Amino acid sequence: MNHEENELIGKYLDGKLSDTESESLHNLMRNSKQARHRLQLFAAVSEGLAERSRFVSPVPKTSRFGKLTLPWSIAAAALIFAFINWKIPAAKTITGESGESFLALLVDEAGAKFSEGNGPEQVRFGEGNYVLDEGAVHVRFSNGADLLMKAPVSFAIDSAYRIRLHEGSMRAVAPPSAQGFTIATPGVNYEDLGTEFGISVNRESGVSELHVFDGQVDAKDPESNQLLSSFREGQSVTYTEGTAGPAPPPDSEKFLTPGSIGFLRWNIHQRRFGNDPDLLACYSFTKPGEDISRLRNEAKNGVASDGDISGARWVSGRWPGKDALLFDRDNDFVEIDLPGNYKELTFAAWVKLDRFDFSHTSLFDSNGWSDGDVHWQFNRSGSMWIAAFAGNRKTISPPKIVPTGQWVHLAAVISLDQLKSEVFVNGTPSGASQIPEETILEPGISRIGNWLWDQEWPYVPIRALRGRMDEFAIWKRALTEPELQKLVEEGKPAPLWTMQKN
Amino acid sequence: MTSNEQQKIFLRLLSRHDPEIRAFIRASIPDPLDVAEVMQNVSVIAWEKFDSLENPESDFGKWACVVARYEILKFRRSKARDRLVLDDDIVEKLVEEGIEATSNREQWIAALEFCLQRLPGKKREILLRAYHPETSMKELAAELNQKPNALYQSLSRMRLSLVDCIEKNSSRDIESFS
Numbered sequence: 001m002n003h004e005e006n007e008l009i010g011k012y013l014d015g016k017l018s019d020t021e022s023e024s025l026h027n028l029m030r031n032s033k034q035a036r037h038r039l040q041l042f043a044a045v046s047e048g049l050a051e052r053s054r055f056v057s058p059v060p061k062t063s064r065f066g067k068l069t070l071p072w073s074i075a076a077a078a079l080i081f082a083f084i085n086w087k088i089p090a091a092k093t094i095t096g097e098s099g100e101s102f103l104a105l106l107v108d109e110a111g112a113k114f115s116e117g118n119g120p121e122q123v124r125f126g127e128g129n130y131v132l133d134e135g136a137v138h139v140r141f142s143n144g145a146d147l148l149m150k151a152p153v154s155f156a157i158d159s160a161y162r163i164r165l166h167e168g169s170m171r172a173v174a175p176p177s178a179q180g181f182t183i184a185t186p187g188v189n190y191e192d193l194g195t196e197f198g199i200s201v202n203r204e205s206g207v208s209e210l211h212v213f214d215g216q217v218d219a220k221d222p223e224s225n226q227l228l229s230s231f232r233e234g235q236s237v238t239y240t241e242g243t244a245g246p247a248p249p250p251d252s253e254k255f256l257t258p259g260s261i262g263f264l265r266w267n268i269h270q271r272r273f274g275n276d277p278d279l280l281a282c283y284s285f286t287k288p289g290e291d292i293s294r295l296r297n298e299a300k301n302g303v304a305s306d307g308d309i310s311g312a313r314w315v316s317g318r319w320p321g322k323d324a325l326l327f328d329r330d331n332d333f334v335e336i337d338l339p340g341n342y343k344e345l346t347f348a349a350w351v352k353l354d355r356f357d358f359s360h361t362s363l364f365d366s367n368g369w370s371d372g373d374v375h376w377q378f379n380r381s382g383s384m385w386i387a388a389f390a391g392n393r394k395t396i397s398p399p400k401i402v403p404t405g406q407w408v409h410l411a412a413v414i415s416l417d418q419l420k421s422e423v424f425v426n427g428t429p430s431g432a433s434q435i436p437e438e439t440i441l442e443p444g445i446s447r448i449g450n451w452l453w454d455q456e457w458p459y460v461p462i463r464a465l466r467g468r469m470d471e472f473a474i475w476k477r478a479l480t481e482p483e484l485q486k487l488v489e490e491g492k493p494a495p496l497w498t499m500q501k502n
Numbered sequence: 503m504t505s506n507e508q509q510k511i512f513l514r515l516l517s518r519h520d521p522e523i524r525a526f527i528r529a530s531i532p533d534p535l536d537v538a539e540v541m542q543n544v545s546v547i548a549w550e551k552f553d554s555l556e557n558p559e560s561d562f563g564k565w566a567c568v569v570a571r572y573e574i575l576k577f578r579r580s581k582a583r584d585r586l587v588l589d590d591d592i593v594e595k596l597v598e599e600g601i602e603a604t605s606n607r608e609q610w611i612a613a614l615e616f617c618l619q620r621l622p623g624k625k626r627e628i629l630l631r632a633y634h635p636e637t638s639m640k641e642l643a644a645e646l647n648q649k650p651n652a653l654y655q656s657l658s659r660m661r662l663s664l665v666d667c668i669e670k671n672s673s674r675d676i677e678s679f680s
Contacts, residue, residue, distance in 0.1 A: 017587065038665075337622040
C-alpha cells in the first residue's frame with residue numbers, strides 16, 4: 001500500500017474525505033482485495049484504540065493498560081536458572097588504625113575545603129586550629145563524640161574532650177562515653193552530660209547561642225568553672241559576656257545532621273555526574289513539585305525519556321530529604337523509553353531491597369523478550385544477573401548475591417566491544433562472562449521494577465520489585481571497576497557504610 | 503441451563519468480542535456514533551438468537567459478525583443515500599470478506615497491545631487520549647500547543663505505524679523469555 005492509499009483509508013475512517021478522494025477510495029476498494037483487507041485492519045486499530053482509551057482519562061495522566069483480551073500463537077520454553085552455592089561472604093569486622101596519634105577523624109565530608117595550614121592531616125585531627133572555608137564535615141572524636149559543621153566555621157581542638165569554637169555553628173552528638181565533652185565559647189563553656197546540642201558563635205558580637213536537642217547541657221563560667229545554669233531538651237539560650245538571654249528557634253540549615261552531610265555530598269557529585277556525555281539516563285529520584293507521576297531524566301544529553309511512574313510511591317531514600325520510590329505491589333513500576341542501538345551499556349542503581357517474592361524479580365526489563373532486549377534481574381535467592389537477547393542464545397552475566405534490608409549499589413555492564421558482561425554489588429565484580437557476538441543492545445521501552453510480558457501466557461509472570469530505589473543511571477559505555485567504586489564512595493549512605501558491605 | 507446462566511455466558515462473550523465486532527462494523531460504517539447505534543442493535547438481536555448458537559465459546563465472534571451483517575445493511579437502508587460514504591457493492595464485499603477475517607481481527611486487536619507498548623510513552627498517551635470519546639481534538643491540540651491539523655497528521659502517522667507493526671507482528675511467535 002502506498003502513502004496515498006493509506007491516507008485515503010485513514011480519512012475515510014475519520015470522516016475527512018473530499019469528493020474527489022471519495023471517488024479514488026471507491027476505485028481502490030472496488031478493485032483491490034488487499035486494500036479492503038487493509039481497511040479492515042485500519043478499522044480494527046481505530047476501534048481497538050477507542051477501547052484502550054477507556055483506560056486513560058481525557059485529562060493528562062500516566063497511561064495504563066488492561067490485560068490482553070485474546071491469545072495469539074505462543075511457543076515458548078521456560079528458562080531455568082540454577083544458581084547454587086552462592087553465599088554471602090562473612091561481614092568484615094571494623095578495625096581501627098592503631099599506633100597513630102590523633103584526637104579525631106574526618107568520617108564524612110561534602111565539598112569540604114580547609115584554609116591552608118588549618119586543616120586535618122588527610123583525615124586525622126590532632127591538637128590545633130582548624131578553619132573550614134567551604135562545604136561540610138563530620139568529625140568523630142576517639143571517645144565517640146561527633147561534631148557536624150558547615151562552612152564558614154573556625155575552631156580549635158585542645159583535647160579529645162575540649163574544643164573551642166571561635167566562629168560559626170556546629171552540632172555535637174555525645175554518647176555516654178564522651179560525657180564531659182566541652183565546647184568553649186567567648187564568656188561561657190558548654191559541658192555535655194550525654195546529649196545532642198547545637199552551638200553558634202558570632203565572633204564580632206561575642207554572642208553564643210545554645211540549643212539542646214536531647215539530654216542536658218551545663219553552661220559554666222570559664223574562669224571559675226562555676227555552674228551558670230543547666231539546660232534540658234528543647235531549651236535554647238544566648239550568652240552575651242556571661243549574661244543569659246532569649247534565643248531564636250534553632251536554624252536547621254546551621255545545625256547539620258550526619259544524614260544531611262551525606263545528602264549534601266551526594267548533591268555535589270550528582271551535579272557533576274549529570275554532565276557525562278555518555279550518560280543516557282540519570283534518574284536522581286527527586287520528587288517533582290507538580291507532576292508526581294514523572295521521574296525526570298536529568299542527564300544533560302540523555303536520550304532516554306522521563307519515566308512514567310505507575311503505582312510506585314514516593315518515600316524517603318538514603319538520607320533525610322532524599323526522595324526514593326517504593327515498589328511493593330505487583331503493579332508498581334516506572335516505564336521509560338531508551339531508544340537506539342548500543343555497543344556498550346552500563347546500568348547502576350541504589351536500592352534497598354525487602355524481599356525476592358518471585359522466581360524472577362526485575363530491576364530493569366525491556367518490555368517483551370526478543371532481539372535487542374535487555375533484562376537485569378534477580379532470582380528468588382537474590383542472585384543478580386544481566387541478560388540480553390541474541391537470537392537463540394542469551395547473553396547472561398555470572399550472577400552475584402545481593403543482600404536485603406540495607407542500601408546497596410548495584411551495577412551491570414554489557415560490552416559488545418569486549419564481548420563480556422558482568423554485574424557488581426557495591427563496586428565488587430562478579431567476574432565477567434563471554435557473550436555471543438550476535439548480541440544486539442536495543443532496550444527500547446522498558447520497565448524499572450517490573451516486566452511487561454507482551455503475550456498471553458498460561459500464567460502471567462510477575463517480576464515485581466520489593467523495595468526502595470533512589471537513583472538509577474544508564475551509560476552508553478562500559479564503566480570500569482574503579483569508576484563504579486568511585487560512584488559507590490560518592491553515594492554511600494553513611495560514612496562507615498563501606499565497612500558493612502559484603 | 504437457566505436463563506440467568508445463559509445471560510452471564512452471553513455477556514461474557516459479548517464483552518470479550520466487543521472490540522472485534524465494532525471493528526467489523528466500522529469498516530463499512532465509518533462514523534463511530536453510527537457504529538454505536540448498530541452495535542446496540544446487534545447485541546439485542548444476538549441475545550434473542552443466542553439459543554440457536556451451538557458452540558458459543560468457539561463460534562461467538564464469527565456468528566456475531568453474521569448478525570451484524572444484517573444490521574449493517576438494515577442501517578444503510580434506513581439512511582438517505584447521500585449520507586452513505588461507500589456504494590452498496592463495496593460494502594457487500596467488505597462484509598463478506600470481513601466475516602471471513604474474524605480470526606485475523608482477533609489477532610490484530612491482541613497485537614495492538616504489543617505494538618502500543620512499542621510507542622514512546624508520551625506519544626502513546628496522546629494517541630489514547632485522542633481516541634477517548636470525551637476528548638475534543640481542538641482542546642487537545644490547544645493543550646499540546648499544536649495546530650489541529652498538525653495534531654491530526656501526527657495521530658495519523660502513529661496509527662499507520664501501529665497498522666504496520668500489527669501486520670508484522672500479529673502472527674509472531676516468541677520462542678523464549680528471560
